[in-house]
Amino acid sequence: xxxxxxxxxxxxxxxxxxxxxxxxxxCGEAGLFRHAVAEEFGGxxxxxxxxxxxxxxxxxxxxxxxxxxxxxxxxxxxxxxxxRFGSDKQKSSLLPGLVSGELxxxxxxxxxxxxxxxxxxxxxxxxxxxxxxxxxxxxxxxxTPIADLLVVYAKYEGVISAFLxxxxxxxxxFSDGPTVQGCATATMGDIILSDCRIPADRLLGKAGMGSIMxxxxxxxxxxxxxxxxxxxxxxxxxxxxxxxxxxxxxxxPLSDCQAISHRIAEMKLRLETVRxxxxxxxxxxxxxxxxxxxxxxxxxxxxxxxxxxSLDTVQIFGTxxxxxxxxxxxxxxxxxxxxxGSTEIQKNIIASMLGMGS
Numbered sequence: 001x002x003x004x005x006x007x008x009x010x011x012x013x014x015x016x017x018x019x020x021x022x023x024x025x026x027c028g029e030a031g032l033f034r035h036a037v038a039e040e041f042g043g044x045x046x047x048x049x050x051x052x053x054x055x056x057x058x059x060x061x062x063x064x065x066x067x068x069x070x071x072x073x074x075x076x077x078x079x080x081x082x083x084r085f086g087s088d089k090q091k092s093s094l095l096p097g098l099v100s101g102e103l104x105x106x107x108x109x110x111x112x113x114x115x116x117x118x119x120x121x122x123x124x125x126x127x128x129x130x131x132x133x134x135x136x137x138x139x140x141x142x143x144t145p146i147a148d149l150l151v152v153y154a155k156y157e158g159v160i161s162a163f164l165x166x167x168x169x170x171x172x173x174f175s176d177g178p179t180v181q182g183c184a185t186a187t188m189g190d191i192i193l194s195d196c197r198i199p200a201d202r203l204l205g206k207a208g209m210g211s212i213m214x215x216x217x218x219x220x221x222x223x224x225x226x227x228x229x230x231x232x233x234x235x236x237x238x239x240x241x242x243x244x245x246x247x248x249x250x251x252x253p254l255s256d257c258q259a260i261s262h263r264i265a266e267m268k269l270r271l272e273t274v275r276x277x278x279x280x281x282x283x284x285x286x287x288x289x290x291x292x293x294x295x296x297x298x299x300x301x302x303x304x305x306x307x308x309x310s311l312d313t314v315q316i317f318g319t320x321x322x323x324x325x326x327x328x329x330x331x332x333x334x335x336x337x338x339x340x341g342s343t344e345i346q347k348n349i350i351a352s353m354l355g356m357g358s
Contacts, residue, residue, distance in 0.1 A: 028101010059231025066185030068228030078105025085205030160210030182335025
């Protein structure tokens, strides 16, 4: 395991906006956002495998998929688009704060009537004398209530472009809500753009490159969010093993029951398979290869594996499994099948890469 990240962030005590922001800042202070980022921007200059190691430690220590989701939205939604597409001025002024956790970011793609279908996006931008004016609404955007800036995608001259929008820009509201049940510690909200005016230097990358940027950001998010979830799955496995060994049923440990031991064996296999897929994505990224199929496969398999293992954990614990963390993780795992594109979307991506589908 990497020695850079010190896992001093425990399970969430509450679900307030203030706590959510503090926990993300703790992640920044611990160096969690510095991996695979050049030293000139405050990064460690290391690789994606190091990132995966520390993310897994975070998941195991906190057992908080919401925090994992929020951290990944910050990294892949804001830091990496700036790294890859930002101007020198944008990088120098924003990356140090984002990498340290002093600034909180994310990206805004989803709309009330446009989720995975980005071409149905209705948010729009028009040029003004000194910049751009944005109008529209984004929904279910992770980190919105606590964000300092977001990469907001909107159509400009008929094609999708990316814009850097700050929480205090005139004409924008970063709202707290609507809320969802899964991954509740990741704050979400609407972004209301009403004649929101931003200067010209807030265009990220070239006009019309938004679709490419979305695909690249989601590829990374789909792959590496499950390095953190693998840590949660390891904790579930440890808990299930400990309980099965100590729980007595008719004078024998529960682990002697083959039905229970088989469930635990399946949990172990799922966890190790998730690690293999995440590791493959990390190896590809370290060699600067695209991970379109690999990230879709990782997201598909890992989200289904997390849900299955969460249900198995509750089943092993029986009614006690409904009392606290284990039951909450079932809800979080349900959300995992949806964020960053549903399981069905991942199947569509893989099929299209194989030359099937429309």
